[in-house]
Every structure is written in structure tokens, then in C-alpha cells.
Amino acid sequence: MTRKLINPVQKDTITFLHKAEETGYLYTEIDVDLQPGGGTPPHTHKTYSEIFRVLQGELTIYAGGEKYVLHPGTEIEAKAGVVHRFANESKKAVRFKVLVKPGHTGFENALYILYGLAADGLTNKKGVPKNLTHLAIVNEISEMNLAGPLKIMQPYLRYLARKASRVGEDRKLIEKYCG
Numbered sequence: 058m059t060r061k062l063i064n065p066v067q068k069d070t071i072t073f074l075h076k077a078e079e080t081g082y083l084y085t086e087i088d089v090d091l092q093p094g095g096g097t098p099p100h101t102h103k104t105y106s107e108i109f110r111v112l113q114g115e116l117t118i119y120a121g122g123e124k125y126v127l128h129p130g131t132e133i134e135a136k137a138g139v140v141h142r143f144a145n146e147s148k149k150a151v152r153f154k155v156l157v158k159p160g161h162t163g164f165e166n167a168l169y170i171l172y173g174l175a176a177d178g179l180t181n182k183k184g185v186p187k188n189l190t191h192l193a194i195v196n197e198i199s200e201m202n203l204a205g206p207l208k209i210m211q212p213y214l215r216y217l218a219r220k221a222s223r224v225g226e227d228r229k230l231i232e233k234y235c236g
Contacts, residue, residue, distance in 0.1 A: 058236070062172040067184045068092045071168060077160025085157040085165055091116070096144030099204035101137070105161050108134045109143060114151030117144045127153070140204040166235045167199035173234030193217035194227045 060073040075086040110132035120141040135141035186192040197218035
């Protein structure tokens with residue numbers, strides 16, 4: 058399976074440096090090239106933390122109600138359960154590493170699915186799946202919870218994910234994009 062994924066919609070690139078299985082599930086490590094305007098919505102993770110370390114450029118992290126602007130050599134940890142998001146609010150691409158602790162194959166599979174859906178034209182211009190069931194599956198397997206105004210959708214997304222799992226929709230996405 059390829060380690061480098063390109064999102065043709067957002068023009069972002071990620072490279073898996075170490076996958077959870079390779080580290081005995083101690084961590085997952087990815088290298089990210091994020092274009093201006095790219096980023097994630099506010100969210101939390103149930104069982105793992107994310108450590109963001111900037112290599113080139115400027116990355117903005119919103120975590121725990123605070124705003125942090127990271128430059129090369131600086132890092133911040135968003136612990137499990139802490140509302141966070143990252144964004145490239147600069148005019149140049151930013152390159153950074155993300156360390157997920159402990160390692161999480163669901164997080165990895167969610168990225169494969171999201172980038173695969175984007176390649177297939179099944180996401181909007183921000184890289185969010187157009188199909189709510191696909192979004193629900195990605196949220197569920199990555200153990201992500203939406204935060205902020207989008208939090209109101211979380212119970213519905215859980216319902217859709219359970220329904221999709223009963224008919225094997227989650228397995229189909231994993232087989233197609235993570236195989």
C-alpha cells in the first residue's frame with residue numbers, strides 16, 4: 058500500500074513515516090504538506106493525542122480554546138478529549154509532522170478513505186465527503202468527535218455509522234481505499 062497520499066481537491070500531501078502496526082501501536086507518524094487555506098474543523102479524539110511539529114512554514118493550531126502559531130522547530134500536543142483543529146492561515150505551504158499516540162490504524166484508514174474519496178470526486182472543495190454516511194464512517198473509525206457548531210451532528214453521524222456497519226458499508230470503504 059502506498060505511503061504517500063495526495064488530495065487532488067485541496068492539493069495537500071501526506072506521507073506515512075511510521076504506521077501503528079510498525080511501532081507496536083506506540084505511535085503513528087505522518088509528514089504533512091498543507092496548502093494555504095487547508096485545515097480541519099474543530100474536533101476531539103477519544104483515545105489518542107496528536108503532537109504537531111512544524112518543519113517549514115507557519116501552522117496555526119487552535120487547542121483548548123487557545124490559538125497557537127507554530128514555526129519551524131516548535132510543537133504542541135492536543136491530548137485526547139481536547140477540542141482542536143489545525144489550519145494553514147499563511148500564504149505559503151506549511152510542512153509539519155503529526156505524531157499520533159498511541160498509534161491508531163483507524164486514524165490511518167480514515168486518511169486513506171478521505172484522500173481516496175477526494176481522488177474519486179466524492180468530496181466537496183474542502184475535502185469533506187459529500188455522502189454523510191461516508192463522513193459518519195470516517196468519524197467512527199478514526200474515533201473523532203466533531204466540536205463547535207458541528208457537534209450537533211454527532212448523534213446523527215453515530216447513528217449513520219452503526220447503520221452503515223450493519224450492511225458492511227464501512228468494510229467496503231476500507232477494502233476499496235485501504236487495501
